[in-house]
Amino acid sequence: MSFEVVAAPPDALYDEDKLPAFTLPDPLLCEDGTPVTTQEEWVNKRRPEIFKLFEEHVYGRAPQAPAKVSFKQLYEDKNALDGKAIRREVEITLVDGPEPVVMTMLIYQPHSDKPVPAFLALSFYGNETITSEPGIRLNTNWMRSTDDKGIVDHKSTEASRGTASSRWPVEMIVERGYALCTIYYGDIDPDVDDDFQNGIHPHFKKPGQTKPAADEWGSIAAWAWGLSRGLDYLEVDETIDAKHVSVFGHSRLGKTSLWAGASDPRFALVISNNSGCGGAALSRRRYGESVKRINTSFPHWFCDNFTKYNDNEDACPVDQHELISLIAPRPVYVASAVDDQWADPKGEFLSCVYAGPVYRLFGTSSFGGGGLIPGEPVVGHVINSSTIGYHLREGKHDVTDFDWVQYLDFADRHFKAR
Numbered sequence: 176m177s178f179e180v181v182a183a184p185p186d187a188l189y190d191e192d193k194l195p196a197f198t199l200p201d202p203l204l205c206e207d208g209t210p211v212t213t214q215e216e217w218v219n220k221r222r223p224e225i226f227k228l229f230e231e232h233v234y235g236r237a238p239q240a241p242a243k244v245s246f247k248q249l250y251e252d253k254n255a256l257d258g259k260a261i262r263r264e265v266e267i268t269l270v271d272g273p274e275p276v277v278m279t280m281l282i283y284q285p286h287s288d289k290p291v292p293a294f295l296a297l298s299f300y301g302n303e304t305i306t307s308e309p310g311i312r313l314n315t316n317w318m319r320s321t322d323d324k325g326i327v328d329h330k331s332t333e334a335s336r337g338t339a340s341s342r343w344p345v346e347m348i349v350e351r352g353y354a355l356c357t358i359y360y361g362d363i364d365p366d367v368d369d370d371f372q373n374g375i376h377p378h379f380k381k382p383g384q385t386k387p388a389a390d391e392w393g394s395i396a397a398w399a400w401g402l403s404r405g406l407d408y409l410e411v412d413e414t415i416d417a418k419h420v421s422v423f424g425h426s427r428l429g430k431t432s433l434w435a436g437a438s439d440p441r442f443a444l445v446i447s448n449n450s451g452c453g454g455a456a457l458s459r460r461r462y463g464e465s466v467k468r469i470n471t472s473f474p475h476w477f478c479d480n481f482t483k484y485n486d487n488e489d490a491c492p493v494d495q496h497e498l499i500s501l502i503a504p505r506p507v508y509v510a511s512a513v514d515d516q517w518a519d520p521k522g523e524f525l526s527c528v529y530a531g532p533v534y535r536l537f538g539t540s541s542f543g544g545g546g547l548i549p550g551e552p553v554v555g556h557v558i559n560s561s562t563i564g565y566h567l568r569e570g571k572h573d574v575t576d577f578d579w580v581q582y583l584d585f586a587d588r589h590f591k592a593r
């Protein structure tokens with residue numbers, strides 16, 4: 176079993192002058208060589224081609240939504256955050272029976288007589304880490320070990336409460352009129368390389384199958400699938416405006432939010448915070464974390480076919496700007512951090528640039544047009560007036576209040592006609 180990894184290996188590339196030359200696949204050129212010139216051609220022909228390539232070669236194909244997903248509200252506290260918010264937890268049963276798979280969604284929302292827009296996000300630890308309010312249930316599932324989250328023997332404890340709160344400015348989100356809905360990602364699939372013997376995967380095996388095939392879902396695809404099941408719940412929750420749900424994620428969960436947004440068009444807006452390799456960053460640049468490195472450190476995140484592109488990025492039929500383009504014409508926001516070179520900020524920025532032509536096909540403002548966007552990311556410069564948003568902030572690989580202010584402003588801007 177491999178859990179957590181490692182400082183950047185000594186051979187990681189950090190010098191722009193040493194990057195190999197490469198040609199990116201053209202999102203607007205069909206496999207049969209015809210160029211896409213209309214929205215219809217994109218929607219009916221090219222987009223399905225690109226989506227299928229990502230399923231087959233990168234994340235793996237996930238199953239359809241199950242016939243039945245059941246929901247149960249555990250409690251509601253109308254006096255949360257000193258009366259500023261309503262707090263609830265809802266169990267979402269993905270698989271019933273002797274070995275159930277249940278995820279628990281924590282919801283903070285403003286008091287409102289109208290349905291409110293929401294951010295839906297996976298988190299690295301249990302809901303009890305989001306704030307220190309004592310009423311939140313302690314998650315009992317397996318957690319990764321870490322020194323700073325109060326985890327003992329891979330389980331949450333009372334000491335875990337509030338330990339991730341710096342990443343979740345709940346009061347600010349609620350004051351701005353949004354709900355925040357979080358789910359611990361390990362409720363769907365524990366983040367450990369165990370050949371998919373636990374979590375959601377074993378429940379979808381075909382007879383005789385012991386693990387997913389080379390083109391079937393890895394963990395990122397499973398987490399994204401879980402986000403869609405979270406949205407299934409929000410669609411039946413009358414207090415939430417499910418047509419205005421932004422899917423958000425950081426790091427591996429930013430890779431996941433991008434794939435969730437690409438897979439499920441019900442997500443109205445998509446946010447990738449420091450997602451890096453296999454997320455927003457272009458793989459062909461090989462800057463910082465490479466395809467080989469990520470497949471070696473985390474063999475369970477992508478489908479097995481993705482390992483074909485270890486040290487062989489140019490052979491991959493897609494690159495990550497096409498992942499962004501799958502979200503078009505919906506708004507997408509990509510954020511990088513200066514001290515997070517492992518995630519290749521410039522490669523994340525360039526994905527936004529090269530997704531631009533698909534957005535322009537829809538007549539939405541995008542990167543790369545009008546000369547408004549610089550050729551390189553500029554520290555502290557926020558690009559939020561186009562349908563693709565981007566910033567590069569000071570500081571390390573993390574989620575900060577600065578990031579959230581930009582996401583809230585971006586959502587306000589795109590949801591103002593609500």
Ligand code: GTR
Pocket residue numbers: 180181425426427428450451452464469472
């Ligand atoms: C790192 C990994 C990154 C990123 C990060 C995280 O170790 O190399 O791709 O996903 O983990 O998710 O925290």
